[in-house]
Amino acid sequence: MNIPQQASWMVRKIMEARKTIQQLPEVKQRQSVIKQIYLGLLGNHNKVAWGALMFHNEARPKSVFTMWIQCHGRMLTADRLTKWGIQVNPRCNLCNSADESHMHLFGECSFSRAVWCRLLKWLQMCDASVIPWTQMVTWVIIQSKGKSCKARILKMIYAEYIYGIWKERNNRIFEEKSRNAEQIAREVACICNIRAQG
Incomplete structure:
Protein backbone atom coordinates (compact mmCIF):
# COMPACT_ATOMS: atom_id res chain seq x y z
CA MET A 1 0.00 0.00 0.00
CA ASN A 2 1.41 3.38 -1.02
CA ILE A 3 1.71 6.09 1.59
CA PRO A 4 -0.34 9.16 0.56
CA GLN A 5 1.72 12.35 0.17
CA GLN A 6 -0.86 14.49 1.96
CA ALA A 7 -0.69 12.28 5.08
CA SER A 8 0.81 13.80 8.21
CA TRP A 9 4.29 12.81 9.33
CA MET A 10 2.77 10.63 12.07
CA VAL A 11 0.58 8.66 9.65
CA ARG A 12 3.57 8.16 7.35
CA LYS A 13 5.65 6.80 10.27
CA ILE A 14 2.85 4.40 11.22
CA MET A 15 2.58 3.18 7.63
CA GLU A 16 6.36 2.65 7.46
CA ALA A 17 6.26 0.74 10.75
CA ARG A 18 3.48 -1.45 9.34
CA LYS A 19 5.74 -2.45 6.43
CA THR A 20 8.55 -3.31 8.86
CA ILE A 21 6.29 -5.44 11.05
CA GLN A 22 4.87 -7.28 8.03
CA GLN A 23 8.42 -8.34 7.12
CA LEU A 24 8.92 -10.02 10.51
CA PRO A 25 8.35 -13.77 10.90
CA GLU A 26 4.79 -14.77 11.73
CA VAL A 27 3.77 -14.50 15.37
CA LYS A 28 3.35 -17.97 16.88
CA GLN A 29 1.46 -17.36 20.12
CA ARG A 30 -1.24 -14.81 20.68
CA GLN A 31 -0.27 -14.19 24.33
CA SER A 32 3.11 -12.54 23.80
CA VAL A 33 2.65 -10.76 20.49
CA ILE A 34 4.33 -7.53 21.55
CA LYS A 35 7.31 -9.40 23.02
CA GLN A 36 7.79 -11.40 19.82
CA ILE A 37 7.55 -8.27 17.66
CA TYR A 38 10.02 -6.47 19.93
CA LEU A 39 12.51 -9.35 19.82
CA GLY A 40 12.10 -9.57 16.04
CA LEU A 41 12.88 -5.88 15.64
CA LEU A 42 15.74 -6.07 18.12
CA GLY A 43 17.54 -8.86 16.27
CA ASN A 44 20.13 -11.30 17.58
CA HIS A 45 22.98 -9.64 19.42
CA ASN A 46 25.56 -11.16 21.72
CA LYS A 47 25.42 -10.12 25.35
CA VAL A 48 28.32 -7.92 26.39
CA ALA A 49 30.43 -9.18 29.27
CA TRP A 50 30.29 -5.88 31.14
CA GLY A 51 26.48 -5.72 31.13
CA ALA A 52 26.43 -6.82 34.77
CA LEU A 53 28.32 -3.64 35.69
CA MET A 54 25.70 -1.40 34.10
CA PHE A 55 22.36 -2.72 35.30
CA HIS A 56 21.14 -1.89 38.80
CA ASN A 57 24.30 0.11 39.46
CA GLU A 58 23.59 2.57 42.26
CA ALA A 59 26.46 4.90 41.37
CA ARG A 60 25.77 8.43 40.20
CA PRO A 61 24.42 8.55 36.62
CA LYS A 62 27.46 10.53 35.41
CA SER A 63 29.74 7.82 36.83
CA VAL A 64 27.76 5.01 35.19
CA PHE A 65 27.81 6.89 31.87
CA THR A 66 31.57 7.45 32.10
CA MET A 67 32.04 3.75 32.88
CA TRP A 68 29.89 2.86 29.85
CA ILE A 69 32.16 4.96 27.61
CA GLN A 70 35.21 3.34 29.23
CA CYS A 71 33.81 -0.17 28.68
CA HIS A 72 33.42 0.68 24.99
CA GLY A 73 37.03 1.91 24.89
CA ARG A 74 35.88 5.34 23.71
CA MET A 75 37.49 7.62 26.30
CA LEU A 76 39.27 10.52 24.60
CA THR A 77 42.75 9.64 25.82
CA ALA A 78 45.88 11.26 24.37
CA ASP A 79 46.64 8.34 22.05
CA ARG A 80 43.17 8.52 20.44
CA LEU A 81 43.35 12.29 20.05
CA THR A 82 46.79 11.99 18.44
CA LYS A 83 45.43 9.46 15.92
CA TRP A 84 42.83 12.05 14.92
CA GLY A 85 45.58 14.60 14.27
CA ILE A 86 44.97 16.68 17.40
CA GLN A 87 48.16 17.98 19.02
CA VAL A 88 48.17 17.01 22.71
CA TRP A 122 38.49 -0.42 52.01
CA LEU A 123 36.38 -3.31 50.66
CA GLN A 124 38.71 -5.79 52.42
CA MET A 125 39.68 -7.38 49.08
CA CYS A 126 43.42 -6.67 49.22
CA ASP A 127 44.35 -9.99 47.58
CA ALA A 128 42.69 -8.83 44.34
CA SER A 129 44.99 -5.81 44.00
CA VAL A 130 47.83 -7.93 42.56
CA ILE A 131 45.76 -9.08 39.55
CA PRO A 132 46.84 -7.49 36.21
CA TRP A 133 44.33 -4.92 34.91
CA THR A 134 43.19 -7.00 31.91
CA GLN A 135 42.17 -9.75 34.33
CA MET A 136 40.96 -7.25 36.94
CA VAL A 137 38.09 -6.06 34.73
CA THR A 138 37.01 -9.68 34.23
CA TRP A 139 37.29 -10.25 37.99
CA VAL A 140 35.12 -7.18 38.69
CA ILE A 141 32.51 -8.36 36.16
CA ILE A 142 32.35 -11.83 37.74
CA GLN A 143 32.23 -10.45 41.30
CA SER A 144 29.51 -7.92 40.46
CA LYS A 145 27.00 -10.43 39.11
CA GLY A 146 24.01 -11.07 41.31
CA LYS A 147 22.10 -9.01 43.84
CA SER A 148 24.26 -9.47 46.91
CA CYS A 149 25.37 -6.45 48.92
CA LYS A 150 29.00 -7.12 47.95
CA ALA A 151 28.12 -7.18 44.23
CA ARG A 152 26.12 -3.94 44.48
CA ILE A 153 28.92 -2.12 46.28
CA LEU A 154 31.64 -3.40 43.94
CA LYS A 155 29.66 -2.20 40.89
CA MET A 156 29.25 1.19 42.48
CA ILE A 157 32.93 1.40 43.52
CA TYR A 158 34.13 0.47 40.03
CA ALA A 159 31.93 3.09 38.32
CA GLU A 160 32.92 5.81 40.79
CA TYR A 161 36.60 4.79 40.46
CA ILE A 162 36.50 5.18 36.66
CA TYR A 163 34.79 8.56 37.01
CA GLY A 164 37.20 9.69 39.73
CA ILE A 165 40.28 8.85 37.64
CA TRP A 166 38.83 10.54 34.55
CA LYS A 167 37.84 13.64 36.54
CA GLU A 168 41.30 13.87 38.14
CA ARG A 169 42.95 13.54 34.73
CA ASN A 170 40.76 16.35 33.35
CA ASN A 171 41.34 18.57 36.41
CA ARG A 172 45.10 18.25 35.96
CA ILE A 173 44.93 19.06 32.25
CA PHE A 174 42.33 21.84 32.14
CA GLU A 175 42.35 23.38 35.62
CA GLU A 176 45.92 22.58 36.71
CA LYS A 177 44.62 21.27 40.04
CA SER A 178 45.71 17.96 41.50
CA ARG A 179 44.89 15.68 44.41
CA ASN A 180 46.69 12.63 45.71
CA ALA A 181 45.48 9.03 45.44
CA GLU A 182 44.33 8.96 49.07
CA GLN A 183 42.03 11.95 48.56
CA ILE A 184 40.42 10.43 45.48
CA ALA A 185 39.96 7.04 47.16
CA ARG A 186 38.38 8.73 50.19
CA GLU A 187 36.01 10.73 47.97
CA VAL A 188 34.94 7.59 46.07
CA ALA A 189 34.49 5.65 49.32
CA CYS A 190 32.46 8.50 50.85
CA ILE A 191 30.18 8.79 47.79
CA CYS A 192 29.63 5.03 47.70
CA ASN A 193 28.99 4.88 51.45
CA ILE A 194 26.34 7.61 51.22
CA ARG A 195 24.66 6.11 48.14
CA ALA A 196 24.65 2.59 49.62
CA GLN A 197 22.84 3.83 52.73
CA GLY A 198 20.29 5.97 50.92
Whole structure:
Protein backbone atom coordinates (compact mmCIF):
# COMPACT_ATOMS: atom_id res chain seq x y z
CA MET A 1 0.00 0.00 0.00
CA ASN A 2 1.41 3.38 -1.02
CA ILE A 3 1.71 6.09 1.59
CA PRO A 4 -0.34 9.16 0.56
CA GLN A 5 1.72 12.35 0.17
CA GLN A 6 -0.86 14.49 1.96
CA ALA A 7 -0.69 12.28 5.08
CA SER A 8 0.81 13.80 8.21
CA TRP A 9 4.29 12.81 9.33
CA MET A 10 2.77 10.63 12.07
CA VAL A 11 0.58 8.66 9.65
CA ARG A 12 3.57 8.16 7.35
CA LYS A 13 5.65 6.80 10.27
CA ILE A 14 2.85 4.40 11.22
CA MET A 15 2.58 3.18 7.63
CA GLU A 16 6.36 2.65 7.46
CA ALA A 17 6.26 0.74 10.75
CA ARG A 18 3.48 -1.45 9.34
CA LYS A 19 5.74 -2.45 6.43
CA THR A 20 8.55 -3.31 8.86
CA ILE A 21 6.29 -5.44 11.05
CA GLN A 22 4.87 -7.28 8.03
CA GLN A 23 8.42 -8.34 7.12
CA LEU A 24 8.92 -10.02 10.51
CA PRO A 25 8.35 -13.77 10.90
CA GLU A 26 4.79 -14.77 11.73
CA VAL A 27 3.77 -14.50 15.37
CA LYS A 28 3.35 -17.97 16.88
CA GLN A 29 1.46 -17.36 20.12
CA ARG A 30 -1.24 -14.81 20.68
CA GLN A 31 -0.27 -14.19 24.33
CA SER A 32 3.11 -12.54 23.80
CA VAL A 33 2.65 -10.76 20.49
CA ILE A 34 4.33 -7.53 21.55
CA LYS A 35 7.31 -9.40 23.02
CA GLN A 36 7.79 -11.40 19.82
CA ILE A 37 7.55 -8.27 17.66
CA TYR A 38 10.02 -6.47 19.93
CA LEU A 39 12.51 -9.35 19.82
CA GLY A 40 12.10 -9.57 16.04
CA LEU A 41 12.88 -5.88 15.64
CA LEU A 42 15.74 -6.07 18.12
CA GLY A 43 17.54 -8.86 16.27
CA ASN A 44 20.13 -11.30 17.58
CA HIS A 45 22.98 -9.64 19.42
CA ASN A 46 25.56 -11.16 21.72
CA LYS A 47 25.42 -10.12 25.35
CA VAL A 48 28.32 -7.92 26.39
CA ALA A 49 30.43 -9.18 29.27
CA TRP A 50 30.29 -5.88 31.14
CA GLY A 51 26.48 -5.72 31.13
CA ALA A 52 26.43 -6.82 34.77
CA LEU A 53 28.32 -3.64 35.69
CA MET A 54 25.70 -1.40 34.10
CA PHE A 55 22.36 -2.72 35.30
CA HIS A 56 21.14 -1.89 38.80
CA ASN A 57 24.30 0.11 39.46
CA GLU A 58 23.59 2.57 42.26
CA ALA A 59 26.46 4.90 41.37
CA ARG A 60 25.77 8.43 40.20
CA PRO A 61 24.42 8.55 36.62
CA LYS A 62 27.46 10.53 35.41
CA SER A 63 29.74 7.82 36.83
CA VAL A 64 27.76 5.01 35.19
CA PHE A 65 27.81 6.89 31.87
CA THR A 66 31.57 7.45 32.10
CA MET A 67 32.04 3.75 32.88
CA TRP A 68 29.89 2.86 29.85
CA ILE A 69 32.16 4.96 27.61
CA GLN A 70 35.21 3.34 29.23
CA CYS A 71 33.81 -0.17 28.68
CA HIS A 72 33.42 0.68 24.99
CA GLY A 73 37.03 1.91 24.89
CA ARG A 74 35.88 5.34 23.71
CA MET A 75 37.49 7.62 26.30
CA LEU A 76 39.27 10.52 24.60
CA THR A 77 42.75 9.64 25.82
CA ALA A 78 45.88 11.26 24.37
CA ASP A 79 46.64 8.34 22.05
CA ARG A 80 43.17 8.52 20.44
CA LEU A 81 43.35 12.29 20.05
CA THR A 82 46.79 11.99 18.44
CA LYS A 83 45.43 9.46 15.92
CA TRP A 84 42.83 12.05 14.92
CA GLY A 85 45.58 14.60 14.27
CA ILE A 86 44.97 16.68 17.40
CA GLN A 87 48.16 17.98 19.02
CA VAL A 88 48.17 17.01 22.71
CA ASN A 89 50.77 16.12 25.31
CA PRO A 90 51.04 12.30 25.02
CA ARG A 91 52.32 11.82 28.61
CA CYS A 92 50.00 10.59 31.34
CA ASN A 93 49.18 13.56 33.59
CA LEU A 94 48.64 11.30 36.59
CA CYS A 95 52.04 9.56 36.76
CA ASN A 96 54.15 11.32 34.07
CA SER A 97 55.98 8.05 33.41
CA ALA A 98 54.32 6.73 30.23
CA ASP A 99 52.17 7.78 27.30
CA GLU A 100 48.47 8.06 28.06
CA SER A 101 46.27 5.33 26.59
CA HIS A 102 43.04 3.68 27.66
CA MET A 103 44.88 0.69 29.11
CA HIS A 104 47.52 2.81 30.82
CA LEU A 105 45.14 5.36 32.35
CA PHE A 106 42.86 2.86 34.08
CA GLY A 107 45.17 -0.08 34.70
CA GLU A 108 48.90 0.43 34.28
CA CYS A 109 49.26 3.94 35.71
CA SER A 110 50.84 3.83 39.17
CA PHE A 111 48.54 6.62 40.39
CA SER A 112 45.38 4.83 39.20
CA ARG A 113 46.58 1.55 40.70
CA ALA A 114 47.20 3.28 44.03
CA VAL A 115 43.60 4.58 44.07
CA TRP A 116 42.23 1.14 43.09
CA CYS A 117 44.32 -0.64 45.74
CA ARG A 118 43.06 1.75 48.44
CA LEU A 119 39.47 1.10 47.37
CA LEU A 120 40.01 -2.67 47.43
CA LYS A 121 41.58 -2.33 50.87
CA TRP A 122 38.49 -0.42 52.01
CA LEU A 123 36.38 -3.31 50.66
CA GLN A 124 38.71 -5.79 52.42
CA MET A 125 39.68 -7.38 49.08
CA CYS A 126 43.42 -6.67 49.22
CA ASP A 127 44.35 -9.99 47.58
CA ALA A 128 42.69 -8.83 44.34
CA SER A 129 44.99 -5.81 44.00
CA VAL A 130 47.83 -7.93 42.56
CA ILE A 131 45.76 -9.08 39.55
CA PRO A 132 46.84 -7.49 36.21
CA TRP A 133 44.33 -4.92 34.91
CA THR A 134 43.19 -7.00 31.91
CA GLN A 135 42.17 -9.75 34.33
CA MET A 136 40.96 -7.25 36.94
CA VAL A 137 38.09 -6.06 34.73
CA THR A 138 37.01 -9.68 34.23
CA TRP A 139 37.29 -10.25 37.99
CA VAL A 140 35.12 -7.18 38.69
CA ILE A 141 32.51 -8.36 36.16
CA ILE A 142 32.35 -11.83 37.74
CA GLN A 143 32.23 -10.45 41.30
CA SER A 144 29.51 -7.92 40.46
CA LYS A 145 27.00 -10.43 39.11
CA GLY A 146 24.01 -11.07 41.31
CA LYS A 147 22.10 -9.01 43.84
CA SER A 148 24.26 -9.47 46.91
CA CYS A 149 25.37 -6.45 48.92
CA LYS A 150 29.00 -7.12 47.95
CA ALA A 151 28.12 -7.18 44.23
CA ARG A 152 26.12 -3.94 44.48
CA ILE A 153 28.92 -2.12 46.28
CA LEU A 154 31.64 -3.40 43.94
CA LYS A 155 29.66 -2.20 40.89
CA MET A 156 29.25 1.19 42.48
CA ILE A 157 32.93 1.40 43.52
CA TYR A 158 34.13 0.47 40.03
CA ALA A 159 31.93 3.09 38.32
CA GLU A 160 32.92 5.81 40.79
CA TYR A 161 36.60 4.79 40.46
CA ILE A 162 36.50 5.18 36.66
CA TYR A 163 34.79 8.56 37.01
CA GLY A 164 37.20 9.69 39.73
CA ILE A 165 40.28 8.85 37.64
CA TRP A 166 38.83 10.54 34.55
CA LYS A 167 37.84 13.64 36.54
CA GLU A 168 41.30 13.87 38.14
CA ARG A 169 42.95 13.54 34.73
CA ASN A 170 40.76 16.35 33.35
CA ASN A 171 41.34 18.57 36.41
CA ARG A 172 45.10 18.25 35.96
CA ILE A 173 44.93 19.06 32.25
CA PHE A 174 42.33 21.84 32.14
CA GLU A 175 42.35 23.38 35.62
CA GLU A 176 45.92 22.58 36.71
CA LYS A 177 44.62 21.27 40.04
CA SER A 178 45.71 17.96 41.50
CA ARG A 179 44.89 15.68 44.41
CA ASN A 180 46.69 12.63 45.71
CA ALA A 181 45.48 9.03 45.44
CA GLU A 182 44.33 8.96 49.07
CA GLN A 183 42.03 11.95 48.56
CA ILE A 184 40.42 10.43 45.48
CA ALA A 185 39.96 7.04 47.16
CA ARG A 186 38.38 8.73 50.19
CA GLU A 187 36.01 10.73 47.97
CA VAL A 188 34.94 7.59 46.07
CA ALA A 189 34.49 5.65 49.32
CA CYS A 190 32.46 8.50 50.85
CA ILE A 191 30.18 8.79 47.79
CA CYS A 192 29.63 5.03 47.70
CA ASN A 193 28.99 4.88 51.45
CA ILE A 194 26.34 7.61 51.22
CA ARG A 195 24.66 6.11 48.14
CA ALA A 196 24.65 2.59 49.62
CA GLN A 197 22.84 3.83 52.73
CA GLY A 198 20.29 5.97 50.92
